[in-house]
Amino acid sequence: MTTYIPKVYTFANNIHDISNAVADHIIKLQNAFFFDNMSPEDVHSMSREDKLNYIEENKYITKRKNSVSSVNSWSGSSLQSQKRNSISAMPSSNVNPDNSDTNSSPTNSTKQKLNKVKKIFKVGISGGSLLDILQHGLLPRQEDIIWSKWEIFLLDERLVPFQDRESNYGNSKRKIFSLIDTEKYGKPKVYHIDESLIYEGAQACAENYEMCLINKFASKETVKWPCFDLILLGVAPDGHIGSLFPNRKELREASKWVIPITDSPVGVKERVSLTIPVICNASHISFVVEGSMKQPIMEKIMEMPELSLPSSLVNEGALKKVSWFVDEDAIRGVNVIKRAYEF
Numbered sequence: 001m002t003t004y005i006p007k008v009y010t011f012a013n014n015i016h017d018i019s020n021a022v023a024d025h026i027i028k029l030q031n032a033f034f035f036d037n038m039s040p041e042d043v044h045s046m047s048r049e050d051k052l053n054y055i056e057e058n059k060y061i062t063k064r065k066n067s068v069s070s071v072n073s074w075s076g077s078s079l080q081s082q083k084r085n086s087i088s089a090m091p092s093s094n095v096n097p098d099n100s101d102t103n104s105s106p107t108n109s110t111k112q113k114l115n116k117v118k119k120i121f122k123v124g125i126s127g128g129s130l131l132d133i134l135q136h137g138l139l140p141r142q143e144d145i146i147w148s149k150w151e152i153f154l155l156d157e158r159l160v161p162f163q164d165r166e167s168n169y170g171n172s173k174r175k176i177f178s179l180i181d182t183e184k185y186g187k188p189k190v191y192h193i194d195e196s197l198i199y200e201g202a203q204a205c206a207e208n209y210e211m212c213l214i215n216k217f218a219s220k221e222t223v224k225w226p227c228f229d230l231i232l233l234g235v236a237p238d239g240h241i242g243s244l245f246p247n248r249k250e251l252r253e254a255s256k257w258v259i260p261i262t263d264s265p266v267g268v269k270e271r272v273s274l275t276i277p278v279i280c281n282a283s284h285i286s287f288v289v290e291g292s293m294k295q296p297i298m299e300k301i302m303e304m305p306e307l308s309l310p311s312s313l314v315n316e317g318a319l320k321k322v323s324w325f326v327d328e329d330a331i332r333g334v335n336v337i338k339r340a341y342e343f
């Protein structure tokens with residue numbers, strides 16, 4: 001059994017119920033992020049314009065300069081500190097100025113410099129069936145979504161042109177981002193691998209995408225791991241998440257944020273993926289799993305954590321930060337406490 005009783009929300013076998021709940025969950029987290037000292041009822045009663053004004057007036061988080069992110073439930077190795085050093089050594093020209101402004105006035109007590117960092121809701125998404133859930137759930141709820149304050153990062157990618165049906169970014173664009181009414185609801189920034197690098201191989205794509213993440217997350221501080229506000233994940237029938245496959249050395253990666261995969265056991269061979277410690281360091285991690293094909297793997301994840309499947313490593317490594325949204329077919333006969341989702 002898992003060491004912690006996971007939060008497992010279960011749904012009837014139809015895409016609408018689970019999609020609506022996933023969308024509601026995401027919007028609640030968005031609201032808690034931007035309107036942290038307001039009640040959900042107060043947020044609900046605000047017009048879209050009032051919400052945008054409020055966010056504009058409260059658009060900075062103040063962080064201590066050169067502080068190391070302390071939120072990390074992943075027990076890493078000394079390689080992590082080597083990584084930190086390499087990031088902190090980056091020239092400031094590599095820092096995206098769009099996402100951070102410096103306030104160099106010291107506090108009276110500490111004389112430490114403070115950074116003013118723009119409040120942006122940072123979300124990681126995988127590809128696959130999750131994209132259909134997000135399409136069904138999020139597009140009808142756009143009145144409640146402040147897209148212009150979101151940054152969305154593809155969690156993994158297959159090295160194919162974006163127009164290919166195997167491309168996670170291509171599919172996310174076709175199914176979600178190209179369908180947003182941007183005039184009315186604004187536009188999220190979506191980050192993905194650089195398509196022009198795919199013929200140079202997975203290593204080049206991974207290094208380039210990692211730099212993109214460092215620029216967006218490390219800002220002018222030194223951070224051990226990026227801290228996503230939310231990561232949304234599907235789980236494949238073999239238990240892989242993102243492009244992290246069971247029983248592979250990539251699961252032990254304890255330094256890099258993004259890794260290349262050159263010999264994927266299924267589908268497109270060359271891929272890139274965010275790593276397990278990056279996923280575990282997110283503030284919230286939500287898995288979305290549907291269909292009877294996924295029932296055997298759900299049984300293994302919930303009842304046999306010792307198999308150390310990629311999904312189990314996150315479920316066990318991030319504990320209270322994890323939620324599961326699962327339909328009846330996928331969870332049938334699995335020994336878990338099932339919860340009803342409250343809207």
Ligand SMILES: O=C1O[C@H](COP(=O)(O)O)[C@@H](O)[C@H](O)[C@H]1O
Pocket residue numbers: 126127128129130156157158168233234235236237240241242243267
């Ligand atoms: O290969 C991949 O598969 C997983 C799971 O996909 P699903 O369709 O079974 O939910 C997906 O999350 C990942 O992004 C993708 O590259």
